[in-house]
Amino acid sequence: MPSKTKRKTRIMIDKEKCTGCKACMLACAVKHTGRYSTSMARIWVNEIDEMVVVPNVCRHCVAPACMRACSAGAIKKEGELVVLDIKKCTGCRACVDACPFGAIKYSEKLKKALKCDLCDGEPECIKACIPGAIY
Amino acid sequence: MYGYAGKILFVDLGKEKIVVKKLERARAKKYLGGVGLAASFIWEMTDAGTDPLSTENPLIFVTGPVNGTGFPPTGRFAVCSISPLTGIWGESHAGGFFGPQIKYTGFDAIVVTGRSNEKVYLALDGGKAELRSARNLWGLDVLETTDRIREEMPGSEVACIGPAGENLVKFASIQVCKYRAAGRTGMGAVMGSKNLKAVAARGVGEIEVYDVDKFVDLVEEARRRYTEERWGIAAQESLGKYGTTSLVEAEQEIGRLPTKNHTTGIFRDFDKIGGEAVRKLVRKKRKACMGCAIQCKYVAMIDSGEFAGTITEGPEYETLVAFGSDELNSRLDSIVYANYLCNKLGLDTISTGKSIAFAMELSEKGLISQSIKWGDVEAMVKLVSDIAYRRGFGNELAEGVRNLAAKLGPEAEKLAVHVKGLEMSGQDGRAHKSIGLTHAISVRGADHLRSISCLDELGYVDIAKERYPEDAKVILDLRSEKLKGILVADMETNYAIVDSLIICKYGTMWPPIFYYPDYARLIYYTTGFEEYQKPENVQTLGDRICMLRRAINARRGITRKDDTLPYKQLHEPMPEGPAKGEVVHLDVMLDEFYDARGCTRDGKPRYRRLKELGLKQVGDELAKANIISSEN
Secondary structure (H helix, E strand, O other): OOOOOOOOOOOOEOHHHOOOOOHHHHHHHHHHHOOEOOOOOOOEEEEOOOOOEEEEOOOOOOOOHHHHHOOOOOEEEEOOEEEEOOOOOOOOOHHHHHOOOOOOEEEOOOOEEEOOOHHHHOOHHHHHOOOOOEO | OOOOOOEEEEEEOOOOEEEEEEOOHHHHHHHOOHHHHHHHHHHHHOOOOOOOOOOOOOEEEEOOOOOOOOOOOOOOEEEEEEOOOOOOEEEEEEOOOHHHHHHHOOOOEEEEEOOOOOOEEEEEEOOEEEEEEOOOOOOOOHHHHHHHHHHHOOOOEEEEOOHHHHOOOOOEOEEEOOOEEEOHHHHHHHHHHOOEEEEEEEOOOOEOOOOHHHHHHHHHHHHHHHHOHHHHHHHHHHHHHHOOOOHHHHHHHOOOOOEOOOOEOOOOOHHHHOHHHHHHHOEEEEEOOOOOOOOOEEEEEOOOOOOOOOEEEOOOHHHHHHHOHHHOOOOHHHHHHHHHHHHHHOEOHHHHHHHHHHHHHHHHOOOOOOOOOOOOHHHHHHHHHHHHOOOHHHHHHOOOHHHHHHHHOHHHHHHOOEEOOEEOOOOOOOOOHHHHHHHHHOOOOOOOOOOOOHHHHHOOHHHHHHHOOOOHHHHOOOOOOOOHHHHHHHHHHHHHHHHHHOOOOOOOOOOOOOOHHHHHHHHHHHHOOHHHHOHHHHHHHHHHHHHHHHHHHHHOOOOHHHOOOOHHHHHOOOOOOOOOOOOOOHHHHHHHHHHHHOEOOOOOEOHHHHHHOOOHHHHHHHHHOOOOOOOO
């Protein structure tokens, strides 16, 4: 199957189109952990009410608040990407608090931060999104 | 164990005892999951006399190996028990997001027995399971209950009953994610009888599949087949755009749209309640079950009139029939509202709507003293609540049409549209002979989803030719009884797999994209069970599950005489439309079906066949009880 996407530097969201199916979360989890779950996904679908469902994921900000907050130096800007070095992460959660979009989560299992890495420019969540809400 | 959480939760509410047991590999291999796994427990835990509302009757929430993975759709679960509505095998399914959460909390199934002294709910949080007080939840509706529990357990998925389940309405549903119903066969009443208000699950577990690379490729292939290629595009154009609502127009065209308590198959106002009307008037947003690639769900909202402001996940085809054509009601807004009420109060829309349609016909024929006119929206809405709260005549209807008809006598029984006590779903065998057989033989009563064939219904010529190269023409003939026994037996086997994995009928039934060779790959990549690499072994597995459910019913006294249809479909010719003049000639189809299924001509499992399927002990027990002979 030809890839639907060119190399991505950012994931875009059209929340009007989101049907709330969470296929993005499952695809993200299996890509990063080899297992299926919702707890290990780096993208989240929040159901606000019947009509509003909002996927949330890292924006790879130009001036990332998470990077400034990280005292371990685990978060860096590499080109257009905001990259988390999981080995350096101490699990202090400063980035989780700092992100204005709530797009970083803390994993109880890993005791580390969970954040989108854009799957080397070919995000699995985009491939999995049937209604085209993630692009 | 790959694909499984690996554990079963046994909850004895009477003793407040919670026990975690390992899911044995042999059992998983033999019954796969879902209804297969549940049937194995029901066979062992019940007997011929188990009272559905007693403490002994287990209520089983069950998932399959695929649930919680990425295979579309992954969000389903089933709930099985002995049904208080029919007195036989009961199973009900729902989509949404609840099923995977059970697995993420570490369990493949929850087996609930006993009756709690206090009103309780079961909380599965992370790896822990505990009973919590539901004193403040009892009496609340489904929407309030779900919200309250989610306040306590943010991010949890909730399965609960409403007032109907508390009041032991025989066709009370278990609602999940508020608007998805495990509606059929009264599983909500079983839950109510146990003083169990809800099960809430919030898990952080992970599901590991046997061959993750091949599995991920298969997910991608499935996604493609559900959205691209010939049938994928067709699925998106129908189910994706309209959900199941466009069936209203399709069934009208073949004269099979149940109308006026299943008197006819033609509804003059079909276009006022059909897919186009829904899309134009009430459909506001597309929704989906977890991980689905078809995405047939939608949100409906009423903008104006007396029901303005009503918001609910929208009526399915079945609900449009039950509260629409079957009651001669052409007001779409009232159907949406009745659907909303059923969700809120925890009622099966099919049985509720069909009971009211029955009442309307009883009233017209003067068989009851109440005046309930066809299409009377006010009466309909009032009756929905009266059923849930067992008020007045609603209390009679809450027992189901079979029980009410038995009280009123033979004239009423001729009008009662049910099989084995389950109110009939929205099809009519006179216009589509194979569905007549399906309704008659279904292990849970007058239900379509255990073995409906869409090949003949919707005209899948190429697929019929692929599956039945010699016989496609006869198979595809809607109004011929020929070969329908073979067709229906094959569909029953097919869906037994679907309901054990657990995936959805959309993609396996309509459109019929997936079949045994696909299940073989799916089961193998998920579980690593080597024998299921062979499609014929998958078929044997399906046969085993079908036969075990049939054995449960045989033990409870079901024989050929119960595999029948309502009077109207056997004796009153279809009055109009393309199927005008048709009735269902059931006997010829039954003989063929029993032969194909491995049953005797009186509808009981053959000992020989049970033995072949690895169910010798089941056969021995039936033989010992003189239900079957070990000679057969």
